[in-house]
Amino acid sequence: MPDRFHILIAEDEVLAAMALEDFLSFKGFRVTVAANGVEALERYATERIHALVTDLRMPRMDGETLIREIRDRDATLPVVVMTGYLTEDSDLKQERWKPLEIFSKPVNPRTICNTLHRMLGIPLEA
Amino acid sequence: MAVGLEELLDTGGFVPHGVCLLWRPDILMLHVASDVLIGLSYFSIPVALIYFVMRRRDVAFGWMALLFALFIIACGTTHFLSVWTLWTPDYVLEGLVKLLTAFASLATAAALWWLMPRLLALPSPRELEASNRALELEVATRREMEARYSGFFNNLGEALFIVQVLPDGDFAYEAINPALARIGGLDPEQLRDRRVRDAVKPELADLVIPRYTACRDSGKTIDYEETLDMPAGQRVFHTMLVPVKDAAGRVVQILGSGRDVTERKRLQEEVIQTSKLATLGTLAAGMAHEMSQPLNVIRLWTENTLARLHDNLLEPARAEKALKLVIEQTERMGKLIDHVRMFGRRDGGGMRTFHPADCVQSAVELVRHQYRHEDIEIVEKGWAAQLAVSGRPLELEQVILNLFSNARDAIIALRAAGGAAGRIMVAVGDDPDGYSVVIQVTDDGGGIDPAVLPQIFDPFFTTKEVGKGSGLGLSIGYGIIDGMGGRIEARNVDLEGGGRGVRFTITLPSQPVSSVDREFSHA
Numbered sequence: 001m002p003d004r005f006h007i008l009i010a011e012d013e014v015l016a017a018m019a020l021e022d023f024l025s026f027k028g029f030r031v032t033v034a035a036n037g038v039e040a041l042e043r044y045a046t047e048r049i050h051a052l053v054t055d056l057r058m059p060r061m062d063g064e065t066l067i068r069e070i071r072d073r074d075a076t077l078p079v080v081v082m083t084g085y086l087t088e089d090s091d092l093k094q095e096r097w098k099p100l101e102i103f104s105k106p107v108n109p110r111t112i113c114n115t116l117h118r119m120l121g122i123p124l125e126a
Numbered sequence: 127m128a129v130g131l132e133e134l135l136d137t138g139g140f141v142p143h144g145v146c147l148l149w150r151p152d153i154l155m156l157h158v159a160s161d162v163l164i165g166l167s168y169f170s171i172p173v174a175l176i177y178f179v180m181r182r183r184d185v186a187f188g189w190m191a192l193l194f195a196l197f198i199i200a201c202g203t204t205h206f207l208s209v210w211t212l213w214t215p216d217y218v219l220e221g222l223v224k225l226l227t228a229f230a231s232l233a234t235a236a237a238l239w240w241l242m243p244r245l246l247a248l249p250s251p252r253e254l255e256a257s258n259r260a261l262e263l264e265v266a267t268r269r270e271m272e273a274r275y276s277g278f279f280n281n282l283g284e285a286l287f288i289v290q291v292l293p294d295g296d297f298a299y300e301a302i303n304p305a306l307a308r309i310g311g312l313d314p315e316q317l318r319d320r321r322v323r324d325a326v327k328p329e330l331a332d333l334v335i336p337r338y339t340a341c342r343d344s345g346k347t348i349d350y351e352e353t354l355d356m357p358a359g360q361r362v363f364h365t366m367l368v369p370v371k372d373a374a375g376r377v378v379q380i381l382g383s384g385r386d387v388t389e390r391k392r393l394q395e396e397v398i399q400t401s402k403l404a405t406l407g408t409l410a411a412g413m414a415h416e417m418s419q420p421l422n423v424i425r426l427w428t429e430n431t432l433a434r435l436h437d438n439l440l441e442p443a444r445a446e447k448a449l450k451l452v453i454e455q456t457e458r459m460g461k462l463i464d465h466v467r468m469f470g471r472r473d474g475g476g477m478r479t480f481h482p483a484d485c486v487q488s489a490v491e492l493v494r495h496q497y498r499h500e501d502i503e504i505v506e507k508g509w510a511a512q513l514a515v516s517g518r519p520l521e522l523e524q525v526i527l528n529l530f531s532n533a534r535d536a537i538i539a540l541r542a543a544g545g546a547a548g549r550i551m552v553a554v555g556d557d558p559d560g561y562s563v564v565i566q567v568t569d570d571g572g573g574i575d576p577a578v579l580p581q582i583f584d585p586f587f588t589t590k591e592v593g594k595g596s597g598l599g600l601s602i603g604y605g606i607i608d609g610m611g612g613r614i615e616a617r618n619v620d621l622e623g624g625g626r627g628v629r630f631t632i633t634l635p636s637q638p639v640s641s642v643d644r645e646f647s648h649a
């Protein structure tokens with residue numbers, strides 16, 4: 001059951017974070033929201049997190065720095081990136097950041113949810 | 127005692143001079159030979175003199191030579207008569223000839239002394255030679271200079287031309303250099319001394335004559351860029367006209383030079399195009415990001431609502447909240463689109479002259495109330511603005527409103543960080559130079575980090591939270607002020623009360639107000 005899984009959302013757009021939190025909770029995940037990179041890193045340090053869903057542009061530590069910090073601590077944590085930028089030449093496309101998936105905004109929460117299922121090895125619901 | 131000529135010439139009673147010499151043949155021979163030789167020589171001298179004067183027509187004081195000749199002939203004659211009187215005692219005749227000689231000598235001597243200063247003033251042959259040499263040198267130098275300048279004129283790649291201003295004010299070509307002949311497909315010989323209107327095609331004449339006229343009438347050097355149709359295609363020239371004046375100050379000649387800047391222009395335009403594309407690129411990237419945020423919120427909330435609807439778990443309150451959020455987000459996107467529209471509108475119509483103080487005033491009126499609620503005071507000072515500017519008043523108002531809202535954001539941010547702030551100072555005034563109007567907006571919101579100061583006018587540069595700032599305000603403002611021919615600058619200032627903040631200074635070039643526009647300026 002996905003409620004065994006704890007998802008950390010890092011997103012400074014409160015309304016987006018709220019909706020995604022609501023959606024993922026509705027789909028059975030436990031969700032924690034952080035408004036920026038620094039806060040997300042704090043939550044990661046104090047709580048057991050199974051996957052990270054993060055924005056890239058955030059005040060007080062952006063998404064890329066956050067991912068770097070987290071990869072230093074955990075090489076296998078599934079990461080889902082949601083970004084409003086054009087991502088063609090992003091460094092994050094490199095193999096070494098995997099497991100990592102990138103989606104551009106506007107994101108489809110069902111896709112995010114399915115991706116989390118796949119990355120965490122949870123069988124998809126019918 | 128009247129004596130007749132017969133009587134005078136009567137030799138009766140006299141003895142020949144030879145008697146005095148006792149008819150000694152040796153002495154006679156000596157006298158005869160000497161006198162004849164002297165006489166002959168004397169006679170030959172005037173011939174030589176006259177010959178000289180005749181050949182050298184430019185001899186100064188030629189009459190003096192004639193006088194001299196007369197004097198010498200007279201002298202010579204006296205010598206011949208001396209021989210004659212050895213045998214024939216014609217002493218009266220001899221005396222008369224001597225008298226004549228005396229007059230001639232006297233005249234010559236007097237003339238000589240009278241002429242002396244003038245003769246001394248005549249250049250000596252040596253002096254003449256020296257001055258000749260100097261002249262030759264000068265001629266050589268001038269030739270060399272002329273050669274050099276004509277080399278300049280003939281070999282320079284720049285198009286050069288000399289236009290004569292005719293007494294009737296019209297223009298004629300005096301000369302054009304080979305470069306111009308080549309570029310323009312013109313024949314220098316055919317052009318020479320012909321009126322401009324007759325010498326070149328009417329379209330070309332229509333273009334250049336007003337320029338020549340401007341140079342002629344102003345008497346000043348003018349320079350400008352012109353696009354001319356040449357046989358080699360359309361070329362852009364940077365042309366310079368230099369008036370040449372006569373002693374009375376009338377422009378009699380115009381020296382022209384034209385540099386073909388077609389290539390440079392093309393490169394310049396390319397650079398402008400590239401930077402436009404770059405701006406467009408930044409704009410597109412920024413737009414993509416800014417639009418993706420509200421779209422993302424909308425998508426998440428609608429998906430959310432839909433998922434609950436499918437599972438029959440949608441409560442009306444939740445549905446209402448979601449829909450309201452969606453509406454809010456569309457409004458946010460609408461504002462963004464409005465901002466971007468401002469970019470495109472920048473060079474549309476509707477320019478007119480107006481008083482910038484009116485714009486500042488209405489911007490202040492618009493926000494004063496709202497800001498008072500937030501405990502932000504707008505202080506107006508220095509309304510000494512008489513000059514008018516040209517542009518779109520609403521746009522300028524928008525620029526000022528954006529400065530106010532940035533100031534407000536800074537003040538609120540500083541308060542949130544525990545600082546004290548709450549004043550926006552706005553001033554409008556004519557620059558003392560009389561050519562521009564200056565608008566200053568100063569706040570006490572803590573200032574801008576010097577590291578980001580150079581970027582604040584970039585599109586989409588913002589330090590504000592998502593949803594709060596688009597980063598477009600200052601870049602649009604910059605574009606508007608630039609379009610009005612003015613400039614906008616920002617710098618940090620320390621305020622009197624100890625606070626710190628930013629001062630934005632807008633400088634706009636002043637324009638004469640036309641009577642029509644004046645009526646509108648308070649609209």
Ligand SMILES: Nc1ncnc2c1ncn2[C@@H]1O[C@H](COP(=O)(O)OP(=O)(O)O)[C@@H](O)[C@H]1O
Pocket residue numbers: 528532533536569571573574582583587588589590594595596597598599600601628
């Ligand atoms: N009065 C001010 N005080 C401090 N910072 C300012 C001020 N005005 C502008 N800035 C800085 O310049 C940036 C760009 O401003 P602007 O182009 O208006 O975009 P936005 O206000 O949407 O961020 C702001 O994010 C802010 O960092």
Ligand SMILES: [Mg+2]
Pocket residue numbers: 528531532595597599600
């Ligand atoms: Mg702004």
